[in-house]
Amino acid sequence: MLYSKLFGKTRHNPPVDAKSINAKLLTQAGFIEKLAAGIYNYLPLGYKVLKKIDNIIREEMNAVGGQEIFMPVLHPIEIWERTGRDRIMEGVLYKTSCGNKKFVLGPSHEETVTPLTANYVKSYKDLPLSVYQIQTKFRNEPRAKSGILRGREFGMKDMYSFHVSEKDLDEYYEKVKQAYFNVFNRCGLKTHIIEASGGAFSDKFSHEFSVVTPYGEDTIIVCEKCGTAQNLEIAEGKVADPDEPEEKELPLKEVDVERGFTVVDNAKAHNVPESKILKTVVYEVEDVGLLGVVIRGDLNISEVKLENYMKKRLRPATPDLLKKAGLVQGYISPVNVSGNINISFIADHSIKNVKNFVTGANVNGKDYKNVNLGRDFTIKDFTDLLEVKSGFQCLKCGKSLKELTAIEVGNIFKLGTKFSKVFNLSYTDKDGKLKPVVMGCYGIGNTRLLGTVVEASHDEKGVIWPISVAPYHVHIVTLGNNKEVNQNAQKLYKDLINENIEVLFDDRDESPGVKLNDADLIGLPLRLVISNRTLKKDSVEWKARNEKNAEDMKLEDVIKNIKNFINKD
Numbered sequence: 304m305l306y307s308k309l310f311g312k313t314r315h316n317p318p319v320d321a322k323s324i325n326a327k328l329l330t331q332a333g334f335i336e337k338l339a340a341g342i343y344n345y346l347p348l349g350y351k352v353l354k355k356i357d358n359i360i361r362e363e364m365n366a367v368g369g370q371e372i373f374m375p376v377l378h379p380i381e382i383w384e385r386t387g388r389d390r391i392m393e394g395v396l397y398k399t400s401c402g403n404k405k406f407v408l409g410p411s412h413e414e415t416v417t418p419l420t421a422n423y424v425k426s427y428k429d430l431p432l433s434v435y436q437i438q439t440k441f442r443n444e445p446r447a448k449s450g451i452l453r454g455r456e457f458g459m460k461d462m463y464s465f466h467v468s469e470k471d472l473d474e475y476y477e478k479v480k481q482a483y484f485n486v487f488n489r490c491g492l493k494t495h496i497i498e499a500s501g502g503a504f505s506d507k508f509s510h511e512f513s514v515v516t517p518y519g520e521d522t523i524i525v526c527e528k529c530g531t532a533q534n535l536e537i538a539e540g541k542v543a544d545p546d547e548p549e550e551k552e553l554p555l556k557e558v559d560v561e562r563g564f565t566v567v568d569n570a571k572a573h574n575v576p577e578s579k580i581l582k583t584v585v586y587e588v589e590d591v592g593l594l595g596v597v598i599r600g601d602l603n604i605s606e607v608k609l610e611n612y613m614k615k616r617l618r619p620a621t622p623d624l625l626k627k628a629g630l631v632q633g634y635i636s637p638v639n640v641s642g643n644i645n646i647s648f649i650a651d652h653s654i655k656n657v658k659n660f661v662t663g664a665n666v667n668g669k670d671y672k673n674v675n676l677g678r679d680f681t682i683k684d685f686t687d688l689l690e691v692k693s694g695f696q697c698l699k700c701g702k703s704l705k706e707l708t709a710i711e712v713g714n715i716f717k718l719g720t721k722f723s724k725v726f727n728l729s730y731t732d733k734d735g736k737l738k739p740v741v742m743g744c745y746g747i748g749n750t751r752l753l754g755t756v757v758e759a760s761h762d763e764k765g766v767i768w769p770i771s772v773a774p775y776h777v778h779i780v781t782l783g784n785n786k787e788v789n790q791n792a793q794k795l796y797k798d799l800i801n802e803n804i805e806v807l808f809d810d811r812d813e814s815p816g817v818k819l820n821d822a823d824l825i826g827l828p829l830r831l832v833i834s835n836r837t838l839k840k841d842s843v844e845w846k847a848r849n850e851k852n853a854e855d856m857k858l859e860d861v862i863k864n865i866k867n868f869i870n871k872d
């Protein structure tokens with residue numbers, strides 16, 4: 304491709320409203336162009352990358368027996384009413400109507416693929432089956448500020464599998480997991496797999512694939528030794544006990560105090576470390592009432608773990624509610640709380656190995672010192688409620704855990720029979736019995752994946768495309784507008800095309816600075832510069848985008864070396 308003819312050019316500055324790296328670099332380099340928040344045009348360079356990503360995805364999905372289909376974007380609202388997701392996903396769904404017919408712009412395709420499959424699957428002989436599509440999805444995302452990482456209109460590969468049993472689904476699920484790793488590896492990305500995202504009533508039948516980058520929307524906890532990765536909200540880890548094994552239990556003391564309500568205020572007022580404060584946070588739990596959650600002062604509570612443990616929705620109790628219940632905000636503790644107050648307590652394991660805590664005395668302006676579990680208060684219910692932080696130890700290998708930001712590029716779910724029951728997708732088993740089909744679903748955001756490659760692979764000058772998804776492999780740049788240089792460059796360009804090498808030739812009459820900067824910004828894997836200087840040596844200047852140094856290479860060796868270069872990954 305001649306750069307002078309290419310639709311979509313580089314621009315000097317990124318758009319002022321582009322906040323994320325992917326939006327900045329891809330727009331500046333002429334790959335995408337925003338139409339509105341979360342809605343993008345893909346220009347030839349961007350679309351080429353997307354198609355390469357799609358092909359990688361296709362090859363890997365085909366390899367696990369996926370058959371490609373293409374389902375409609377426009378869904379009659381009735382199918383969404385059948386699953387109730389018209390209400391559950393209210394706010395995210397784009398709805399439209401024509402006359403008195405109402406439609407949903409598909410944010411996902413379980414509601415279409417399940418009745419579709421029900422037309423064809425009748426017997427156990429028709430199973431297992433796996434179909435996928437690469438399609439545009441529509442979601443009214445509240446935060447559409449991360450460029451193509453979070454679009455309102457975005458691309459997704461969604462695959463759906465159908466099985467006679469959970470066991471058969473489990474086996475297939477493992478195959479797809481491996482196929483997902485293959486996709487991300489081939490796109491040059493290192494991914495972590497994370498079990499379930501947590502949240503109320505999470506059934507843990509899902510996995511997320513995440514790429515660590517400095518600007519991801521998610522926080523994950525990773526053990527860099529054994530590679531275990533967990534979602535922050537439900538991550539497990541061990542926190543070290545304060546190192547005072549010999550400490551003796553001292554007599555309980557009630558003291559007058561003037562202090563603020565925070566743990567920091569409390570520790571300061573008594574001149575003790577925060578780990579010596581017994582912290583109680585009170586929650587209002589659906590159908591249960593007030594629940595005091597007790598934890599070491601220097602640690603935080605994971606509300607998702609708490610919700611999962613209680614299996615109830617909950618929220619921190621308001622000051623009003625505390626007052627009504629007879630509790631004294633800032634001084635609440637499980638020690639000598641009045642029997643008239645309707646509150647129960649639960650604690651994190653972290654309070655078990657600390658002696659002589661300081662805590663509130665359930666009276667304004669009074670604290671207890673030297674509070675000890677078992678002697679001064681008891682807790683019936685202990686569980687892990689810790690919000691894990693960098694520095695906690697990995698439960699598997701004992702090494703230090705790290706909190707990292709990440710981007711979720713894929714998500715796989717065991718749906719079970721949830722959708723097949725709604726749409727009567729069932730099969731007749733060998734014994735003649737009618738049974739619901741067991742389903743799995745598997746998503747990859749192909750447009751998000753494109754953005755993620757940029758987030759993970761760039762420098763201050765521009766994108767650094769991995770060979771596998773680069774829009775072109777080679778960028779020819781001429782320096783100096785003279786006849787010999789131009790003729791040699793034209794010849795090289797034609798030779799490369801004849802060898803089926805994907806090449807972009809910057810044939811513009813621009814300054815060397817502009818051309819070299821543009822080449823770095825666009826980020827093709829290999830740059831070949833032809834100038835008077837190189838021609839004197841019958842050479843080109845060869846520079847890989849991901850390497851610092853350039854070298855001269857004889858013109859006659861270039862094609863052979865390009866072929867080696869391209870095939871190296």
Ligand code: ATP
Pocket residue numbers: 411442444451452453454455457458459711712713714746747748749750751752
């Ligand atoms: P997220 O938690 O990031 O919103 P999700 O759990 O809603 O993702 P799924 O519904 O499982 O995502 O979709 C499958 C995949 O589609 C995700 O793993 C992600 O790669 C991609 N994806 C989801 N929402 C968007 C979006 N708004 N823009 C671009 N890609 C998206």
Ligand code: MG
Pocket residue numbers: none
């Ligand atoms: Mg989402």
